[in-house]
Amino acid sequence: MRRKLAAGNWKMNGTGASLAEAEALAKAKPEPGCDLLLCPPATLVHRMAQALDGSAVAVGGQDCHAKASGAHTGDTSAEMLRDAGASHVILGHSERRADHGESDSDVRAKTEAALSEGLIAVVCLGETLDEREAGKTLEVIGTQLEGSVPDGVSGATLVIAYEPVWAIGTGKVPTLEQIGEVHDFIRARLEARFGAETGSAVRILYGGSVKPGNAAEIFGVSNVDGALVGGASLKAGDFIGIIDALEAAA
Numbered sequence: 001m002r003r004k005l006a007a008g009n010w011k012m013n014g015t016g017a018s019l020a021e022a023e024a025l026a027k028a029k030p031e032p033g034c035d036l037l038l039c040p041p042a043t044l045v046h047r048m049a050q051a052l053d054g055s056a057v058a059v060g061g062q063d064c065h066a067k068a069s070g071a072h073t074g075d076t077s078a079e080m081l082r083d084a085g086a087s088h089v090i091l092g093h094s095e096r097r098a099d100h101g102e103s104d105s106d107v108r109a110k111t112e113a114a115l116s117e118g119l120i121a122v123v124c125l126g127e128t129l130d131e132r133e134a135g136k137t138l139e140v141i142g143t144q145l146e147g148s149v150p151d152g153v154s155g156a157t158l159v160i161a162y163e164p165v166w167a168i169g170t171g172k173v174p175t176l177e178q179i180g181e182v183h184d185f186i187r188a189r190l191e192a193r194f195g196a197e198t199g200s201a202v203r204i205l206y207g208g209s210v211k212p213g214n215a216a217e218i219f220g221v222s223n224v225d226g227a228l229v230g231g232a233s234l235k236a237g238d239f240i241g242i243i244d245a246l247e248a249a250a
């Protein structure tokens with residue numbers, strides 16, 4: 001059985017004062033029925049990891065560089081994230097693919113760097129609205145999955161997040177059938193590439209406008225093992241509502 005995962009992506013939001021939300025979450029969920037993860041901006045990783053030490057909430061980064069160190073002004077290595085207290089890192093988020101031109105091979109190299117440091121990689125895939133309307137969703141997801149995920153992964157080291165670009169931060173959510181179609185497709189591709197055991201152990205999260213009010217129905221879809229939540233992870237109360245739904249579905 002795959003343990004469900006509720007992951008929060010704070011994006012470029014949050015200062016020291018926001019740590020109170022993380023602490024409220026940890027206090028409300030001392031023994032959650034699913035895994036919990038918060039990915040704050042890089043400036044908060046260390047402080048959040050210290051604040052949540054001993055709690056059930058893990059801390060992750062939102063990106064890492066493919067190289068271990070060197071002349072890369074402004075970047076953060078996987079080792080630095082781990083040293084700061086992160087156990088996970090989000091890679092290939094569509095905002096990084098769009099804002100920083102990250103290709104599948106860039107994401108793959110970053111994922112390799114993360115895995116070599118012992119971080120759990122949360123690799124994001126998702127089609128644009130144009131691609132969906134052109135009937136290319138599965139083709140796009142298949143290509144991203146193949147290109148972004150390196151060999152040698154396991155259910156313990158890799159999480160996939162399916163995040164349709166057009167559903168992120170827009171309040172628009174695919175139909176349950178559309179979510180199920182893509183999650184089933186990703187599961188089949190993982191099993192074909194990595195074998196049934198590994199392919200069935202990797203968790204597949206849905207992301208894109210998940211809120212307390214729509215979480216329960218999304219978590220009822222086959223092969224949805226949790227959520228990657230942006231806006232609704234910033235406030236403990238909203239995120240707890242989503243986690244409640246995930247625990248009920250577990």
Ligand code: PGA
Binds near residue numbers: 009163210229230232
């Ligand atoms: P959203 O973002 O929940 O605000 O739509 C999800 C994400 O980008 O991870």
